Amino acid sequence: MTLPADRVRIAPSILSADFAALGEAIARVEPVADLLHVDVMDGHFVPNLTIGPPVVAAIERHTPLTLDCHLMMTNPGDFLDAFARAGADWVSVHVEVDGTADLLAEMRGLGLGVGLAINPETPYEAIEPWLGRLDHVLVMTVHPGFGGQAFMGEVVPKLARIADAVAAGDRPVVVEVDGGIDVHTIGQVAAAGARCFVAGKAVFGAPDPAAAVSDLRRAAEAAVGVPR
Ligand code: DX5
Ligand code: ZN
Numbered sequence: 001m002t003l004p005a006d007r008v009r010i011a012p013s014i015l016s017a018d019f020a021a022l023g024e025a026i027a028r029v030e031p032v033a034d035l036l037h038v039d040v041m042d043g044h045f046v047p048n049l050t051i052g053p054p055v056v057a058a059i060e061r062h063t064p065l066t067l068d069c070h071l072m073m074t075n076p077g078d079f080l081d082a083f084a085r086a087g088a089d090w091v092s093v094h095v096e097v098d099g100t101a102d103l104l105a106e107m108r109g110l111g112l113g114v115g116l117a118i119n120p121e122t123p124y125e126a127i128e129p130w131l132g133r134l135d136h137v138l139v140m141t142v143h144p145g146f147g148g149q150a151f152m153g154e155v156v157p158k159l160a161r162i163a164d165a166v167a168a169g170d171r172p173v174v175v176e177v178d179g180g181i182d183v184h185t186i187g188q189v190a191a192a193g194a195r196c197f198v199a200g201k202a203v204f205g206a207p208d209p210a211a212a213v214s215d216l217r218r219a220a221e222a223a224v225g226v227p228r
Helices: 019-029 053-062 080-086 100-109 124-133 153-168 186-191 209-224
Strands: 009-012 035-041 066-072 090-094 113-118 136-140 174-178 196-199
Touching (some): 009 174, 019 053, 019 209, 053 080, 066 113, 080 090, 080 100, 090 100, 090 136, 100 113, 100 124, 113 124, 124 153, 136 153, 153 174, 186 196
Parallel strands (some): 009 035, 009 196, 035 066, 066 090, 090 113, 113 136, 136 174, 174 196
């Protein structure tokens, strides 16, 4: 949590893992991943249902990885305390949901990493006022709800604008990107300023998930010019 905001981080999304063998899937990426991305869907904010605090608690007992919980929920405020108790480390709520100021304050009070997610069609202006209060900003490059969707390149200019605003500010906000990230798309989002990369299908759909994480890291570092 104290790592610099410009360090490359890879966050495998368990959405594309085998939920019946989740422990084994996590163990495979644990040595090479920086965070574990946990997609929480409520069947209302997005047209899909996934997991909630009991599963986060089980994962937390199983791995020391930082748990990056992405709450695709209409009413995240009803569950922030439960996710904190379950062991969530970073949490993102969506800027499209009402009550952003209260949600961010509650997350801060609970000691969570405070994040705000923004959908592809939501304009830059919606997130700009909040950047100074965040620990991370989660820029969606697919419409949330499902893994394995095609990367939306049209989001890249907004991502660059967000990253530029973060760089111009005095808060080390981690710029995180989520959706359709693979070795072919990671370079352009890294070049646009993203430094934390969520990847589901590209990791857990690969024959060797750990090697896939390393490949993603190498591609991102090459794009940002990190010496190796
Ligand atoms: C999409 C989720 C993503 C998803 C990404 O609703 O928020 O985190 O797991 O999966 P890929 O990398 O397969 O697009
Ligand atoms: Zn996600």
